[in-house]
Amino acid sequence: MDTINKETNENGTDEGLNKINSLEEFYAGSGILVTGATGFVGIGLLEKLMRVCPRVAAIFILIRSKNNETVEQRFKKLIDDPIFDDIKAKHPLALSRVYPMKGDVSLPDLGLSREDRNLLSEKVNIVFHAAATVIFNEPLRVAINVNTKGTARVMELWSELKHPISFIQVSTAFSNANLHEIGERVYTTSLKPSEVIDMCDKFDKTSINEIEKKVLKTYPNTYTFSKNLAEQIVASKCKDLPVAIVRPSVIGASLEEPCPGWIQGTSAFTDTFLLIGKGCATAIRGRRDVRFDVVPVDFVVDMIICTAWHVTLHRDHEVKVYNCTSNAYPFKFGPLIDAMVKCNIDTPLNDTLWYPGCLVVANKYIYNVLSVIPRVFPAFVIDIFLKLRRGKPIMMKLLKNGNKLLASITHFTTNEWTFQRDNCSDLARKVKMLHDSDMVKLDLRDMNWEKYIAIYLMGIRKFILKQEFQPTARQRLSRLYWIHQITKISGIISLLWIILYFVY
Numbered sequence: 001m002d003t004i005n006k007e008t009n010e011n012g013t014d015e016g017l018n019k020i021n022s023l024e025e026f027y028a029g030s031g032i033l034v035t036g037a038t039g040f041v042g043i044g045l046l047e048k049l050m051r052v053c054p055r056v057a058a059i060f061i062l063i064r065s066k067n068n069e070t071v072e073q074r075f076k077k078l079i080d081d082p083i084f085d086d087i088k089a090k091h092p093l094a095l096s097r098v099y100p101m102k103g104d105v106s107l108p109d110l111g112l113s114r115e116d117r118n119l120l121s122e123k124v125n126i127v128f129h130a131a132a133t134v135i136f137n138e139p140l141r142v143a144i145n146v147n148t149k150g151t152a153r154v155m156e157l158w159s160e161l162k163h164p165i166s167f168i169q170v171s172t173a174f175s176n177a178n179l180h181e182i183g184e185r186v187y188t189t190s191l192k193p194s195e196v197i198d199m200c201d202k203f204d205k206t207s208i209n210e211i212e213k214k215v216l217k218t219y220p221n222t223y224t225f226s227k228n229l230a231e232q233i234v235a236s237k238c239k240d241l242p243v244a245i246v247r248p249s250v251i252g253a254s255l256e257e258p259c260p261g262w263i264q265g266t267s268a269f270t271d272t273f274l275l276i277g278k279g280c281a282t283a284i285r286g287r288r289d290v291r292f293d294v295v296p297v298d299f300v301v302d303m304i305i306c307t308a309w310h311v312t313l314h315r316d317h318e319v320k321v322y323n324c325t326s327n328a329y330p331f332k333f334g335p336l337i338d339a340m341v342k343c344n345i346d347t348p349l350n351d352t353l354w355y356p357g358c359l360v361v362a363n364k365y366i367y368n369v370l371s372v373i374p375r376v377f378p379a380f381v382i383d384i385f386l387k388l389r390r391g392k393p394i395m396m397k398l399l400k401n402g403n404k405l406l407a408s409i410t411h412f413t414t415n416e417w418t419f420q421r422d423n424c425s426d427l428a429r430k431v432k433m434l435h436d437s438d439m440v441k442l443d444l445r446d447m448n449w450e451k452y453i454a455i456y457l458m459g460i461r462k463f464i465l466k467q468e469f470q471p472t473a474r475q476r477l478s479r480l481y482w483i484h485q486i487t488k489i490s491g492i493i494s495l496l497w498i499i500l501y502f503v504y
Contacts, residue, residue: 235318
């Protein structure tokens with residue numbers, strides 16, 4: 001598909017696009033810009049585009065200098081990842097079409113040089129904006145600058161493109177976590193995006209902290225709030241244009257592509273899995289019957305790729321929103337945690353610290369008793385033992401960090417949401433009519449969640465911990481089991497002794 005000098009008809013839809021019979025054909029000859037290409041979703045998106053759309057003209061990716069690494073060094077580290085090995089072997093020319101550019105969504109004009117900006121405006125047709133800070137407790141000023149103003153900066157660049165086709169913003173299904181029924185539309189807030197941006201630019205730290213406290217009375221964290229504002233900016237600037245917002249829920253390890261269990265970096269959900277696997281979480285505050293919405297990263301990537309095609313051919317007068325969730329076929333939170341525990345017992349991690357076992361407790365007072373008391377004493381004893389051996393005490397620190405992490409996800413484990421998915425369903429129906437519809441997975445109805453949790457654990461072991469399963473892990477787990485039982489019995493005896501002491 002020649003994307004240069006496109007002519008659109010009076011309805012705003014390119015007549016040539018209507019004749020396209022495959023996703024590969026849609027992307028052929030196009031120039032693509034990906035922000036956040038070094039992040040989890042960005043890497044998955046880059047890998048799939050290179051693998052299944054070999055006729056893409058160019059893929060430009062924004063990379064910022066980080067940790068004393070240059071853009072070139074970070075790009076080399078990115079493409080040296082083993083998940084690109086298959087592409088290097090089968091599509092060696094694909095890598096030559098990827099162009100790293102020094103850029104940063106947190107900087108004015110995206111930190112691009114004038115030369116690079118001009119090049120992008122000439123060569124780019126499709127923009128995937130996936131860059132964001134996903135830290136839940138990020139200071140409001142930082143979250144607004146990266147997630148909200150960053151989106152505005154990318155939108156400004158898109159408005160300069162000479163031959164635009166579509167713009168896709170990756171948001172979050174929880175951008176409206178203050179609601180419980182969420183439609184595929186953009187919701188407004190009492191504070192306008194421009195007002196919040198001005199406050200963060202002009203107010204002092206104390207004043208911004210006060211604003212943040214007020215925001216957190218409605219939203220669970222600054223991340224979801226800043227993403228909501230970003231959506232409003234997109235909606236206000238792009239009516240009647242082929243622009244879409246994709247809202248994934250909790251993004252987990254891959255189900256199948258680029259390989260089962262693939263995961264990059266950590267997240268609140270992955271870290272929770274690790275805490276349970278290492279025996280550092282004996283209880284989690286939540287409701288067992290609540291729907292916990294998790295989607296594999298390859299499902300999200302496929303939805304993003306298809307959305308660029310769908311919104312181009314089927315645009316509305318308003319920005320199209322796609323709730324990329326598993327809501328129609330959910331996994332309950334209680335069984336999910338049970339599956340995590342079972343997997344970590346069946347195939348234990350090599351460095352398990354305590355016998356895995358985790359209760360899901362709704363009452364915060366009971367949770368405090370079950371989560372803190374059983375862990376504080378063993379952690380304290382282990383740290384003393386480590387000190388005696390001239391080692392570094394880590395258990396109390398792990399306990400503190402674990403409690404902080406679990407507190408950050410409480411809102412999502414004690415509440416549930418119903419997501420409308422009409423646009424996603426329409427997209428899936430229309431994609432089925434394409435010749436290469438089998439290259440994407442847009443339906444989770446046949447998802448085996450227990451199997452997925454096992455795949456997830458395998459991915460954590462391989463890509464996060466970078467360890468092979470050792471038979472000694474079972475021996476270690478067996479010892480921890482008996483230590484756990486002895487500790488539990490000792491705790492019960494001590495409690496009974498205390499009760500008898502005070503009664504008699």
